[in-house]
Amino acid sequence: MMRNQSISHFHDVHLHAANIQQWHQDYSQLTAGSAESSLMQLTTAGCHVFLEQINQRVVQHGVAPRNKMCFAVPINVPGSVRMQGREVDDSSLFFLHGGEEFMFHMPMGMQLLSITFERELFEQALAHTASASDLNLLLRQPVIRVSPQRFADARRRLLALFAQAMAGELSDSHARLLEQALLDELVQLMSDPSCDKQQRSPSSTRSFIVEKCHRLATTGQFDVPSVNDLCERLQVSRRTVQNSFRAVAETTPLNYLRSIRLNGVRRTLMSTPAAQFSIGDAAAQWGFYHLSHFAAEYHALFAELPSHTSRAASPQTQNSVLI
Incomplete structure (x- = not known):
């Protein structure tokens, strides 16, 4: 099983963007000053996870990796954030289909956890969910709003899973357990009864x-x-x-x-x-x-x-x- 873990620091947003595995995107720095950023990423056979933070305001523009299902969890929202033209708050889950063009406005100091699954792996997990049809409807939205308390709990567990995986060697069995745990957290978050499956968030x-x-x-x-x-x-x-x-x-x-x-x-x-x-x-x-x-x-x-x-x-x- 393919495994890869890395921790990097950059003084340029373009180098930062170029080092994110699987993603092809441009980062443009909007605020003045030296850029400082951190990038932690982990790749297994079924998913790619990265945690990034940049001290400058950045606009990201690119295309999501093909044949993937791409999620992102904002860890903090320190300023105006727009994802695909939708306004974002601190209990919003981001989603992109593989191959979808996107534009994301990221404020200064924002920390973002991104989790990208192989499409087949995610669809298999979804097929075993009682509310699969509702979730497929929900996944038409690039910004999915959920219960603030439920989102905070899921975010804490997702960060803990990522930190634990980054802290040590990731065996094949541990990698599969990690993939399943990440899938379970996201599916359960979207399946929560408090999450409106009919929600619509039009671009402004x-x-x-x-x-x-x-x-x-x-x-x-x-x-x-x-x-x-x-x-x-x-x-x-x-x-x-x-x-x-x-x-x-x-x-x-x-x-x-x-x-x-x-x-x-x-x-x-x-x-x-x-x-x-x-x-x-x-x-x-x-x-x-x-x-x-x-x-x-x-x-x-x-x-x-x-x-x-x-x-x-x-x-x-x-x-x-x-x-």
């Missing part, structure tokens, strides 16, 4: 506006839209856009869109060799044409000059290392 208009602006700012990199452009495209007032960003991301539209583009430059720099792609080229690709202004804004967000950002090794360097 404010979240839709922020997500639409996010996509417009990242798809046409050379044609960076202004806030006025966004208002015209979405046919909403500037005040509506401003209020939406304040509610969802706790910042202004200008700061948000600039931060998203600066994160794009940082990802480009980290993934390309300096000899093949200059800082100026990377900045221009994301709509920054005045290098002195760009360098100051980059330093203000990441507490690091772009010239100090680690670059990918050139092919020649990689070949010489192999030789």
Whole structure:
């Protein structure tokens, strides 16, 4: 049986995201300052569990691992949180189907426990549940609200199971017991009589506006839209856009869109060799044409000059290392 346990610390949200096993996603830092994060993860044949915490506000965008059933339990909710456009409180369970695109706004200092099961393993467990049809209906929702006390109890037990598994060697039999215990906790949590199986949590208009602006700012990199452009495209007032960003991301539209583009430059720099792609080229690709202004804004967000950002090794360097 495949088993893997690791504990990592990072000073960059992009490295943090790249080290989460099985997930393909971009993290963009929205608040200014040096990033500090921790990532504990455990993989067995049937599930992948990780506990993450980041000191900066981050927006996560990606696609859930295919052929999986993906859950997440917020350990704390220290600020405005949006999952798939839904507002989140401290008794909300997150859920994604494998292959589903997602956007998640994570506030500063939030700690999140994510548990991803092989689809077949989860469906087998669900089939043995009396309320399987109700739970399948409930799993159409990305945010599932349950009883606060019941959620707090389940969260405590899930954290204890994870901590115990991380503390020692995980044998094949222990791994299977862990998978079953995690499954049982989540199924029982959703099966609780106090959990409304018919609940609906529609995406808010404010979240839709922020997500639409996010996509417009990242798809046409050379044609960076202004806030006025966004208002015209979405046919909403500037005040509506401003209020939406304040509610969802706790910042202004200008700061948000600039931060998203600066994160794009940082990802480009980290993934390309300096000899093949200059800082100026990377900045221009994301709509920054005045290098002195760009360098100051980059330093203000990441507490690091772009010239100090680690670059990918050139092919020649990689070949010489192999030789």
